[in-house]
Amino acid sequence: MSSQSQPLSPSFSRPFEHALLEVAARPFPWGPGALLVVAFGLLPWLADDYWLNAILIPFLVLSLAGLGLNLLTGYTGQTSVGSAGFMAVGAFATYAFLLRVPALPLPLALLAGGAIAAGAGFVFGIPSKRIKGFYLMVTTLAAQFFLEWVFTKFPWFYNHASSGTISAPRLEVFGHDISGPGGRYVLTLSVVALLTWIAHNLVRGQVGRNWTAIRDMDTAAAVIGIEVDRYKRLAFAVSSFYLGIAGALWTFAYLGTASASSFDINRSFQILFIIIIGGMGSIAGNFIGAAFISLLPLFLSQAGQALLGSSVDPGQIQNLQKIIFGALIIAFLIKEPEGLARMLRRFAARLAVWPLRF
Amino acid sequence: MNAPQAADPILEVQDVSLSFKGVKAISGLSFVVRRGEICALIGPNGAGKSSLLNVLNGVYRPDSGELVFEGIHYRGITPLEAARRGIGRTFQNNALFKRMGVLDNVLSGLSRHARTGFFAQALGLPAARGEARAFRELAEHTLEFLELQAWRDTPVGSLAYGLQKRVELGRALIAGPRLLLLDEPMAGMNADEKREMSRFVTEINRSFGTTVVLIEHDIGVVMGLSAHVVVLDYGRKVGDGTPAEVKANPDVIAAYLGAVQQEGART
Ligand SMILES: Nc1ncnc2c1ncn2[C@@H]1O[C@H](COP(=O)(O)OP(=O)(O)O)[C@@H](O)[C@H]1O
Ligand SMILES: [Mg+2]
Numbered sequence: 001m002s003s004q005s006q007p008l009s010p011s012f013s014r015p016f017e018h019a020l021l022e023v024a025a026r027p028f029p030w031g032p033g034a035l036l037v038v039a040f041g042l043l044p045w046l047a048d049d050y051w052l053n054a055i056l057i058p059f060l061v062l063s064l065a066g067l068g069l070n071l072l073t074g075y076t077g078q079t080s081v082g083s084a085g086f087m088a089v090g091a092f093a094t095y096a097f098l099l100r101v102p103a104l105p106l107p108l109a110l111l112a113g114g115a116i117a118a119g120a121g122f123v124f125g126i127p128s129k130r131i132k133g134f135y136l137m138v139t140t141l142a143a144q145f146f147l148e149w150v151f152t153k154f155p156w157f158y159n160h161a162s163s164g165t166i167s168a169p170r171l172e173v174f175g176h177d178i179s180g181p182g183g184r185y186v187l188t189l190s191v192v193a194l195l196t197w198i199a200h201n202l203v204r205g206q207v208g209r210n211w212t213a214i215r216d217m218d219t220a221a222a223v224i225g226i227e228v229d230r231y232k233r234l235a236f237a238v239s240s241f242y243l244g245i246a247g248a249l250w251t252f253a254y255l256g257t258a259s260a261s262s263f264d265i266n267r268s269f270q271i272l273f274i275i276i277i278g279g280m281g282s283i284a285g286n287f288i289g290a291a292f293i294s295l296l297p298l299f300l301s302q303a304g305q306a307l308l309g310s311s312v313d314p315g316q317i318q319n320l321q322k323i324i325f326g327a328l329i330i331a332f333l334i335k336e337p338e339g340l341a342r343m344l345r346r347f348a349a350r351l352a353v354w355p356l357r358f
Numbered sequence: 359m360n361a362p363q364a365a366d367p368i369l370e371v372q373d374v375s376l377s378f379k380g381v382k383a384i385s386g387l388s389f390v391v392r393r394g395e396i397c398a399l400i401g402p403n404g405a406g407k408s409s410l411l412n413v414l415n416g417v418y419r420p421d422s423g424e425l426v427f428e429g430i431h432y433r434g435i436t437p438l439e440a441a442r443r444g445i446g447r448t449f450q451n452n453a454l455f456k457r458m459g460v461l462d463n464v465l466s467g468l469s470r471h472a473r474t475g476f477f478a479q480a481l482g483l484p485a486a487r488g489e490a491r492a493f494r495e496l497a498e499h500t501l502e503f504l505e506l507q508a509w510r511d512t513p514v515g516s517l518a519y520g521l522q523k524r525v526e527l528g529r530a531l532i533a534g535p536r537l538l539l540l541d542e543p544m545a546g547m548n549a550d551e552k553r554e555m556s557r558f559v560t561e562i563n564r565s566f567g568t569t570v571v572l573i574e575h576d577i578g579v580v581m582g583l584s585a586h587v588v589v590l591d592y593g594r595k596v597g598d599g600t601p602a603e604v605k606a607n608p609d610v611i612a613a614y615l616g617a618v619q620q621e622g623a624r625t
Binding site for chain 1: 415417436437438440441442446447449453454455456457458462465466467468469470472474476479480481482486489490493529530533
C-alpha cells in the first residue's frame with residue numbers, strides 16, 4: 001500500500017529543519033560526561049571557597065529546585081507557587097531524621113526527607129483532580145502559607161530552639177567529614193547529578209509522555225487511556241521529592257542554619273522565575289535559569305561599581321535587579337515561553353548551518 | 359464483509375437518548391454495528407453524530423438507553439474505561455498533544471499498555487529499557503503504515519491539518535482498538551487527501567480486522583468506503599442500511615441529502 005503515495009504536505013523542508021535543530025540541540029554528545037568531569041574533577045580544585053560557598057552550591061541547589069518545579073509545571077502543566085513550602089518540608093523532615101535517628105546516614109536522611117516532602121506534595125496534589133489552572137495555583141499558594149505556618153508554629157520541628165532555626169549537625173558521609181566547602185559542594189553535586197539523571201529517564205519514558213500529554217490536553221489524555229488524576233498526583237509527589245531534597249541541601253549544604261522564613265513565598269517565586277527564564281519543559285533550562293539568577297546580582301554589582309565607583313548603593317542594585325527580572329519574565333512569557341534553553345538551541349542550530357544561512 | 363462476521367454484533371446502541379439542558383441531541387436511537395465492518399454515520403450538522411461518539415466512549419452519559427460492546431452492557435463509563443475495553447477514538451477538532459512530536463504523540467497511545475512501573479523507568483532498569491524499545495518499534499511501524507516517518511520529531515502543532523488527522527489516527531491505532539470511532543477524519547481535506555485517508559481506513563479495517571464507526575459529510579466518500587450507513591437527523595435515525603438502500607430512502611433524501619449539499623456548498 002505504501003509504495004505509490006507521497007507525503008501529502010508541501011512543507012518538506014520542515015522535517016529537515018527540525019532534524020538540524022535536533023542535531024544542534026546536542027552538538028556535543030559527550031556534553032553531560034564532560035560537564036561531570038569538570039564539575040567533579042576540576043571545580044573543587046579551581047574554585048575558591050567563596051565560589052564554592054556563595055555561587056556554585058546555591059546554583060546547584062536552585063537548579064535542583066527548578067528541576068522539581070519544572071517536572072510539575074513545565075512538563076505536567078500544573079502551575080505551582082508553593083515550591084518553597086515543599087522545600088521547607090524536606091528541610092525540616094531531614095533535620096528531624098538527622099536529629100532523632102542518629103544512626104541514619106546522611107544520604108538516607110536526605111532520601112527520607114525527600115520522601116516526606118513527596119507525601120506532602122501528593123496530598124496537596126489531590127485537589128488537582130477537580131481544580132485547574134488559576135484556582136489550582138491558588139491552592140498551591142495556600143499550601144505555601146500553610147506549610148510556612150506549620151514550621152513556625154510547632155517548636156517540635158526546630159527542636160524547641162528559641163531562635164526557631166534548624167542547623168546542620170556534623171555532616172558526614174561514610175565516615176568522611178564533609179562539612180567544608182569542598183565536601184558540601186561534592187555532596188550537592190552528587191545528589192543533583194543523580195536526580196538529574198533520574199529526571200532525564202522519567203521525561204524520556206512513558207511517565208514523562210503521560211505528563212506532557214496531560215499538559216497539552218488532559219481530556220484527550222483520558223480518552224487514550226492515561227490515568228490523568230493519578231499522573232497529576234504523581235507529578236506533585238515527584239516534584240515535591242525534588243524540592244524537598246533541594247530544601248534540605250539549601251539548609252545543610254548552603255545556609256548552615258535556616259528557619260521557615262528561608263522558605264517563604266519569595267523563594268517560591270524565585271524558583272518559578274528560574275524555570276520561566278531557563279525554559280519550561282527542559283532539563284537543561286533549570287541549570288541555565290539558575291545560573292542566570294545566581295550570576296545576575298553578581299554581574300550587576302560589579303557593573304555598578306565599575307560604572308559608578310564605590311559609592312553605589314546596594315539597595316539600588318537590588319531594586320534594579322527586581323526591575324530587570326520583572327521585565328525579563330514578561331518578555332519571556334510573551335516571546336519565548338520555552339526560555340533560554342530554547343533560545344540557545346536555536347542559536348546553535350543557526351551556527352550549525354552558518355555558512356549556508358547567513 | 360464475509361458472512362460469519364456479519365452475524366456477530368460488536369456494538370449495539372439501544373434506545374439511547376441524550377440532551378443538553380433540555381435540548382435533545384439524540385432521541386431514542388438504536389442500531390447495530392457488526393464486527394469487522396465500516397459503519398458510516400452521516401447527517402447534517404447538529405444531527406447528534408459527535409454526541410453519539412461521545413456517548414459510545416464515555417465522554418457523555420446518555421439520559422436513557424443502553425449500549426452493548428462485545429456483549430457487555432454499559433451506560434455510564436469513563437473514557438479511560440472505554441479505552442481499556444478497546445474503544446479508540448479521534449475527534450472532530452483534533453485533540454493532539456500539540457507541543458509533542460509525532461512519534462511521542464503516537465507513543466502516548468500505548469500508555470495504558472505500559473507494564474513497567476515508575477521506579478523501573480526512573481532508574482532506567484533493563485525491563486523499562488526493553489519496553490521502551492518494543493514500544494518504539496511498534497510506533498515506527500505505525501508511522502510507516504501511515505506514512506508519517508518524515509515528520510517523526512516535528513511538533514504536531516506545526517503540521518498541516520491533514521497530517522494532524524493522520525497522527526491522531528495513529529495514536530488511536532497503536533493501542534490496538536477493536537472498535538475505532540473516527541469523527542470526520544476527512545474534514546477540511548482536498549480530494550487527494552480524502553482518498554488517501556479512505557485508503558488508510560480501509561487498510562486498517564482489512565489488515566487488523568478493526569471495526570470502524572466513522573462520521574463523514576462527503577457522501578461520495580462514504581459510499582465508496584462503507585457497506586453500512588446510518589443516517590441521523592435532529593438526533594433521530596432516519597436511515598439504516600447499505601449505501602444503495604439509504605440513497606433510495608425518501609426520508610433520507612428529504613432530511614439529509616439536500617441539507618448536505620447546502621452544507622457542502624458552504625464549507
Ligand atoms: N457540550 C454540549 N453542550 C451543549 N450542547 C451541545 C454540546 N454538544 C453538542 N451539543 C448540541 O447537540 C446537538 C448535536 O451536536 P453534535 O453531536 O455536535 O452534532 P454533529 O456532530 O452531528 O454535527 C447540537 O444541537 C449541539 O449544539
Ligand atoms: Mg460533529
